[in-house]
Amino acid sequence: MKRRQNILIIILIILIFWNLPKRYVKKEMLVVADFDETITVRDTIDILAQLPYKLHKHERDWKYFQDTYMDNYMKVINDLTKQRKLPLLDNDENISWEIKYQDGLKNIELYSINLLQREKLFNDISLNDLKQFVINDPVCQNLIKPKFNEFLKKYLSNASRKFEILSINWSKEFIKYMIDPNDEFTFPISCNNLQMNSSDLKWDGNFDQKIMTGSDKRRYLLDIVSKDKDIWYIGDSQTDLLSLLLPQVNGIIMMNSKTQLDKLVTLLSGSASLNRKDYLEFLENDNIKSLLWYKKDETHGLYLVKDWNIIEKIVIPVSK
Numbered sequence: 001m002k003r004r005q006n007i008l009i010i011i012l013i014i015l016i017f018w019n020l021p022k023r024y025v026k027k028e029m030l031v032v033a034d035f036d037e038t039i040t041v042r043d044t045i046d047i048l049a050q051l052p053y054k055l056h057k058h059e060r061d062w063k064y065f066q067d068t069y070m071d072n073y074m075k076v077i078n079d080l081t082k083q084r085k086l087p088l089l090d091n092d093e094n095i096s097w098e099i100k101y102q103d104g105l106k107n108i109e110l111y112s113i114n115l116l117q118r119e120k121l122f123n124d125i126s127l128n129d130l131k132q133f134v135i136n137d138p139v140c141q142n143l144i145k146p147k148f149n150e151f152l153k154k155y156l157s158n159a160s161r162k163f164e165i166l167s168i169n170w171s172k173e174f175i176k177y178m179i180d181p182n183d184e185f186t187f188p189i190s191c192n193n194l195q196m197n198s199s200d201l202k203w204d205g206n207f208d209q210k211i212m213t214g215s216d217k218r219r220y221l222l223d224i225v226s227k228d229k230d231i232w233y234i235g236d237s238q239t240d241l242l243s244l245l246l247p248q249v250n251g252i253i254m255m256n257s258k259t260q261l262d263k264l265v266t267l268l269s270g271s272a273s274l275n276r277k278d279y280l281e282f283l284e285n286d287n288i289k290s291l292l293w294y295k296k297d298e299t300h301g302l303y304l305v306k307d308w309n310i311i312e313k314i315v316i317p318v319s320k
Contacts (some may be wrong), residue, residue, distance in 0.1 A: 027230040034235040035167035038254050040143045051133050069112045080104045087270035102215035109212040123205030134177040147308040165189040218242035251302040
């Protein structure tokens with residue numbers, strides 16, 4: 001009889017633990033952040049693109065590559081946009097169409113990348129060249145947003161917390177030197193990375209072409225999502241939307257300007273914005289730094305924030 005009671009007690013304990021709300025079960029904490037205009041105050045691709053011209057002579061100036069990209073973009077964007085079904089939060093089918101739209105954008109990126117590779121713009125640039133450029137060149141100074149470094153230091157002070165960068169930028173070394181020039185931290189960086197010769201630690205001018213669009217980012221996140229991870233994704237642009245909306249991920253949209261944020265919110269929810277009153281108050285009131293704008297389920301949501309200081313307050317308490 002006593003043995004039977006003990007077995008029943010054990011079963012009861014297992015059932016109680018099994019049915020605990022997910023928020024009470026300790027999980028590995030992972031923050032995944034976009035780089036350009038999420039961590040930086042501006043897009044940095046055109047800054048990185050200055051480096052080849054400082055080191056070598058090139059027949060074509062950077063404007064040629066920019067103009068070629070935009071010409072190709074304008075030729076196809078109208079047809080691509082017709083595939084898009086908005087707003088994205090209306091139904092799951094719209095998400096599927098957005099994935100197709102983002103995949104279509106990859107052809108535009110590939111055309112541009114293939115041109116850069118043929119012209120060998122980033123060929124024969126060493127890691128030391130890159131590091132000296134980031135550390136010493138005036139164009140690379142004061143590009144990291146206020147409070148980001150404080151966030152990273154505090155967040156990674158707990159060894160159980162993990163951090164990653166997921167970006168369509170062109171160099172993980174460039175990103176690393178920008179964020180952490182003294183190599184204080186270790187964290188993965190995934191991007192459309194410039195390839196390097198292992199023999200001389202110089203770029204060979206080719207890109208790995210792994211992370212080029214928002215749909216690439218989404219697929220990357222899906223590969224690392226699991227029940228034992230508490231994942232937060234932080235981004236600021238259309239290339240981040242698919243990642244921000246993943247059901248298993250807490251999303252944080254960084255506000256850079258009212259125009260930028262309003263455009264994203266409109267893409268997500270149209271004119272009948274969720275929590276419209278709260279959203280407008282967040283937009284106009286400088287004292288309101290964050291808003292839980294959309295709840296996915298009892299443990300996941302989509303936040304709007306104005307700076308990294310408030311991200312620290314949102315993310316770090318739940319990771320303890």
